[in-house]
Amino acid sequence: MLTTGSKLLIGSAVLATIAAIVYGIDQGGAIGTVGLASAAAALSFLAGVNLLTRDANVFADDENVIDSCEAADPAPGNSIWPMAFALGAVVLCVGLVTYPAVFIVGIVLLLAAGAEWMTQAWAEQASHEAAHNSEVRSRIANPLEFPLAAAIGVGIVVFAFSRIMLWLEKVGTVVAFGVLAGIIVIVAFLFAYRGGLRSRTAIGAIGVAVVGLVAGGAAAGLDGERDIHPHETTAELADEGICEDPEETEADHNAAQSVGATAAVAAELTLSESGELTFEVNGPIPAGATALTLPSSNLNNVLFHNESSEDRRLSVDFGTKTVTHDGEDEVVANQICTTLVEDGGVQNMFVEVGLPSSTNPGGYFFFVPGVDTATLELVVP
Amino acid sequence: MSNSRSEMASLRSTTTFSKMRRKLPIGIVAGLGLLAAGCAQDAPQDTFDPAGENAQKIQDLQVPVFILAGVVGVIVLGVVGFVLVRYRDRGQAIPEQSHGNPALEIVLTILPALILIGVAIPTVGTLMALDETDDTECIINVTGQQWWWEVDYPVQDGCGSGISEVIVTSGQMVIPTGTNVLVRGTSRDVIHSWWIPRLNGKRDMVPGRVHHVRLQADEPGIYAGQCTEFCGLSHANMRMEVIAMEPDDFEIWKQGQTADYVAPAEGTLAAEGESTFIAQCSGCHQVNGLTDSDGDPVIAKPATAVYSGATPNLSWLMTRNTFAGASFNLLTPECRADVWDAPPETVGEKYLEGVSPECLNSVELREWLRDAPAKKPMYASGALEDTNGLTRGMPDLGLSEDQIDQIVAYLLERQ
Numbered sequence: 001m002l003t004t005g006s007k008l009l010i011g012s013a014v015l016a017t018i019a020a021i022v023y024g025i026d027q028g029g030a031i032g033t034v035g036l037a038s039a040a041a042a043l044s045f046l047a048g049v050n051l052l053t054r055d056a057n058v059f060a061d062d063e064n065v066i067d068s069c070e071a072a073d074p075a076p077g078n079s080i081w082p083m084a085f086a087l088g089a090v091v092l093c094v095g096l097v098t099y100p101a102v103f104i105v106g107i108v109l110l111l112a113a114g115a116e117w118m119t120q121a122w123a124e125q126a127s128h129e130a131a132h133n134s135e136v137r138s139r140i141a142n143p144l145e146f147p148l149a150a151a152i153g154v155g156i157v158v159f160a161f162s163r164i165m166l167w168l169e170k171v172g173t174v175v176a177f178g179v180l181a182g183i184i185v186i187v188a189f190l191f192a193y194r195g196g197l198r199s200r201t202a203i204g205a206i207g208v209a210v211v212g213l214v215a216g217g218a219a220a221g222l223d224g225e226r227d228i229h230p231h232e233t234t235a236e237l238a239d240e241g242i243c244e245d246p247e248e249t250e251a252d253h254n255a256a257q258s259v260g261a262t263a264a265v266a267a268e269l270t271l272s273e274s275g276e277l278t279f280e281v282n283g284p285i286p287a288g289a290t291a292l293t294l295p296s297s298n299l300n301n302v303l304f305h306n307e308s309s310e311d312r313r314l315s316v317d318f319g320t321k322t323v324t325h326d327g328e329d330e331v332v333a334n335q336i337c338t339t340l341v342e343d344g345g346v347q348n349m350f351v352e353v354g355l356p357s358s359t360n361p362g363g364y365f366f367f368v369p370g371v372d373t374a375t376l377e378l379v380v381p
Numbered sequence: 382m383s384n385s386r387s388e389m390a391s392l393r394s395t396t397t398f399s400k401m402r403r404k405l406p407i408g409i410v411a412g413l414g415l416l417a418a419g420c421a422q423d424a425p426q427d428t429f430d431p432a433g434e435n436a437q438k439i440q441d442l443q444v445p446v447f448i449l450a451g452v453v454g455v456i457v458l459g460v461v462g463f464v465l466v467r468y469r470d471r472g473q474a475i476p477e478q479s480h481g482n483p484a485l486e487i488v489l490t491i492l493p494a495l496i497l498i499g500v501a502i503p504t505v506g507t508l509m510a511l512d513e514t515d516d517t518e519c520i521i522n523v524t525g526q527q528w529w530w531e532v533d534y535p536v537q538d539g540c541g542s543g544i545s546e547v548i549v550t551s552g553q554m555v556i557p558t559g560t561n562v563l564v565r566g567t568s569r570d571v572i573h574s575w576w577i578p579r580l581n582g583k584r585d586m587v588p589g590r591v592h593h594v595r596l597q598a599d600e601p602g603i604y605a606g607q608c609t610e611f612c613g614l615s616h617a618n619m620r621m622e623v624i625a626m627e628p629d630d631f632e633i634w635k636q637g638q639t640a641d642y643v644a645p646a647e648g649t650l651a652a653e654g655e656s657t658f659i660a661q662c663s664g665c666h667q668v669n670g671l672t673d674s675d676g677d678p679v680i681a682k683p684a685t686a687v688y689s690g691a692t693p694n695l696s697w698l699m700t701r702n703t704f705a706g707a708s709f710n711l712l713t714p715e716c717r718a719d720v721w722d723a724p725p726e727t728v729g730e731k732y733l734e735g736v737s738p739e740c741l742n743s744v745e746l747r748e749w750l751r752d753a754p755a756k757k758p759m760y761a762s763g764a765l766e767d768t769n770g771l772t773r774g775m776p777d778l779g780l781s782e783d784q785i786d787q788i789v790a791y792l793l794e795r796q
Contacts, residue, residue, distance in 0.1 A: 264590040266567070282591045283565060286520040286537030293535035293547065295524045297683065297690025298569050299589055354684035356667065358547075381522075381533040381549045381694075 003055035008082045009047035015090035016040035023097065032097030039093055076124055084113035116141070157210060160217020166228075167220035243315040243337035246370025266300040266351075267292050269366060269376065271308050277366060277374035291377035292366070300351040306341040312368050313338045316351060316378060319360035337369075353380045425605035428578040432604060432625075433597040435511055435581040442507045446500055453496065511582065511595060517563040521554060525566065525573030525586045526689035527612060527773050528619035528759070529706030530554075534635075541628050541635070548638040550700075551693035552707035555624045555732075557631035562596040569689045574610035577623050583609050598625030601728040603702075603721055613773070614758045620707035630729030637733070637796075638697055642670025645794055654791025657784050662695075665775075668795065669696040688771040699736040699796035705775075708757055709745045716740035735796040743789060750785045752777045 002010070020036035023029065088109030095103025123137030124130075165173050191202060268280045269292075279285070279292045294300045304314035315337035322329050338347045357364040357380040368374035424430070429444075431437040519540035524531045534540060534548040541557050556562050566575050566586040575594060576583035584594040598604065608619035626634065645651035655671075659679055663671065667681040684690035698704065702712050702720065710717050716739075720731040749756050759774030780788070 264587075266591055281565070283514050283563060283593050284517045284520065286535050286539055288538030288543065289536055291536060293522065293533070295522065295531070295533070295567065295569070295691075298524065298567065301589060354682060354690060355680060356549075358669070359678070359680045379536065379547055381531075381535075381547045 005055045006050045012086040013043035019094045081113050081117035160214045163217040163221040166225040243335035244369050265303050268303040270305040275371045275373040277376045291379045293379045296380045302349045302351050304347050311340040313340050356380050426578045432579040435595050516561050518561045520563050523566045526569040528615040530621045546639045549694040552703045553622045553701050557628040558598050558625045564594045567591050571612050572610050573608045573612050576609045577604050577606035579604045601626050601725040618708040626729030650790040651794050654787035657787045665692040666695045688768040688773050710742050711736045712740050713742050
């Protein structure tokens with residue numbers, strides 16, 4: 001007969017061995033493989049010692065006595081927690097050499113299985129009556145287990161839901177879940193008005209729906225998300241060297257929804273229908289000012305309002321800069337810009353300049369590519 | 382037995398009261414001493430001494446509110462004191478207990494409400510008046526950073542005859558008298574607060590936001606202020622001054638701030654100082670018009686060395702009276718008093734004289750150049766790790782005494 005401790009150690013050793021093999025084949029990392037193999041060897045050794053000493057329990061070998069005598073205390077009942085605990089330990093070790101997420105799952109499993117194991121062991125010593133012990137355990141553990149299980153269940157459903165949403169096309173998402181919501185309302189309506197409906201039927205229907213949702217989520221998650229158009233940053237656009245280009249990149253039709261559009265701004269620049277670029281600041285503009293003044297080395301929040309009839313972007317020209325490509329210096333335009341903004345749209349741009357505008361021979365200036373009349377001097381003291 | 386306990390309580394109460402009465406004179410003297418400690422004859426940051434229209438509006442509000450609050454405070458404290466003494470425990474029987482007095486409670490609710498309404502109406506009116514910007518005649522930008530204020534004058538038709546070229550200075554803001562100045566402020570790092578008590582209330586300067594404060598000085602003078610939002614190690618050393626001068630003097634000041642750079646004469650100590658400045662200081666500090674030996678403009682790049690990304694522009698350092706965030710005077714105490722104590726009609730003239738070699742407070746300037754962090758605490762040990770090696774202020778450059786002499790000679794010509 002294998003003792004409880006031996007079962008734990010043998011299980012751990014087997015899992016560590018499997019993990020070492022899987023890791024060695026899949027990841028090919030020598031250190032991780034050696035670590036897991038070492039863990040498997042160490043656990044095997046401990047399992048052997050434990051088998052030899054029979055858990056250091058002199059009565060463990062005396063099976064006849066145990067079988068024929070009435071126990072002073074009831075024997076522990078069957079439990080999956082030692083195995084779950086061992087699994088958690090192995091997952092934790094695997095996580096150490098693979099991914100942080102696996103490590104976290106291992107810790108959670110280890111702690112949960114340990115807590116359950118201890119609670120069960122404690123409850124089994126409460127009395128000689130198994131039914132009473134089971135009730136004690138439930139009274140202690142259920143207030144924690146039920147909310148946690150519910151949270152995990154809801155989390156799985158929500159996660160599956162989000163995977164499906166991200167897998168479907170944008171319009172398809174709206175349609176699919178509009179239909180789904182309609183079905184839920186109709187079914188709920190039927191449940192409410194069909195008083196004779198048995199709870200088993202309702203549970204069955206909900207169960208099928210949840211299983212379908214989780215299965216769909218798993219399939220969608222494996223297939224990956226739909227192509228999502230990235231919101232390019234001004235820095236990325238500048239790196240692509242397209243700040244002077246009035247076309248080509250996709251207009252950001254949600255630009256006006258950006259948080260920056262409602263945040264505190266240093267200035268608001270407006271491109272009018274006539275192609276004029278004007279500016280406003282918080283408070284009065286200096287009389288006679290033809291240039292916008294912004295402090296250096298400061299994160300200036302500038303809003304661009306496109307009131308022309310075409311998609312336009314706002315760019316800022318800081319002169320030139322030297323970049324290194326393949327070990328060679330190259331002088332390129334030093335510009336930043338917004339993405340193309342739709343007619344009537346607003347987009348935010350952060351303007352942070354380290355050097356005064358007087359350091360650039362041509363100064364700094366805002367401009368709108370494709371609209372020659374839309375320029376505005378930027379003065380940085 | 383009961384009588385005996387009552388007598389003992391009465392005796393104990395009387396004894397305690399006698400002790401308190403003996404200590405009363407000490408308490409009165411201590412209180413008056415504390416009150417007297419708040420008095421000062423020459424208090425440059427006296428909020429009860431307004432020197433401009435906006436500060437006067439605040440004064441017109443705060444004085445009646447203080448009086449009203451004082452009367453209420455005296456009444457409340459007087460009633461509390463009377464009750465404490467008159468009804469103190471002398472072993473007397475517990476009086477009859479009652480619950481609620483509707484008439485009294487209504488009066489005690491309505492009366493404070495009326496007082497608060499009476500305070501709120503002029504308060505809101507004053508706030509709205511102080512927020513008025515339609516009559517702005519001059520716009521000046523201030524930008525706070527640890528631990529100094531940058532001041533720049535954007536190109537505009539206002540500020541007297543107009544400003545055709547951006548003026549950048551620090552620590553001291555120069556304004557024309559009788560002019561509605563709108564200060565547009567922000568911050569490069571943490572929240573600071575701009576406050577010139579004799580000219581207006583305080584206004585927080587917040588990173589990413591632009592806040593306004595109106596200034597207007599009736600008479601020429603120097604008006605002191607300091608940051609009033611805790612902003613780090615040297616918050617107490619983050620000072621500023623507003624110099625109000627007659628419009629004609631202000632025009633002269635503007636011309637001086639946009640004048641062309643004049644290099645030191647060859648062979649002088651200042652000329653050596655120029656080279657030393659380029660080698661040691663120009664990486665962070667801008668001097669407009671300064672060129673290197675090849676004739677190329679020398680451009681400061683403070684963002685590569687300083688956490689805030691900015692340092693004071695030293696083009697016309699010696700036209701100012703202070704340095705290092707207005708923490709230290711560029712003038713000796715005698716010369717500074719000569720400017721500060723000058724009658725209003727000559728303040729502008731005195732200020733425009735700048736810093737002469739005789740008036741230069743070379744002791745503190747040299748100490749600053751020798752080891753700036755020792756002179757003004759700027760960052761705690763190990764703090765550079767949090768800022769990627771960038772300093773929060775001027776570091777110790779390890780200058781030699783000769784280099785310090787050269788730089789002082791060079792800076793002395795920056796006027």
